[in-house]
Amino acid sequence: MNKPTTQIQALRAMTMEQRWGVAQSLYATAREWKACALRALHPDWPDEDIREAVRRSFLHAGR
Numbered sequence: 001m002n003k004p005t006t007q008i009q010a011l012r013a014m015t016m017e018q019r020w021g022v023a024q025s026l027y028a029t030a031r032e033w034k035a036c037a038l039r040a041l042h043p044d045w046p047d048e049d050i051r052e053a054v055r056r057s058f059l060h061a062g063r
Contacts, residue, residue: 031058 011019034054
């Protein structure tokens with residue numbers, strides 16, 4: 001059997017609260033990157049349209 005990677009070992013050593021914090025941080029980063037990509041594609045869109053497009057994108061992710 002394969003030896004767990006350092007990253008997996010680190011995650012296993014975390015408390016549930018710490019893992020939840022990591023998950024929240026990753027989610028926030030993904031939303032920021034999506035907003036940046038949309039701004040690059042649509043530089044004329046106001047911030048509210050960008051926020052709405054990000055919201056819709058994540059609302060329907062995985063469907």
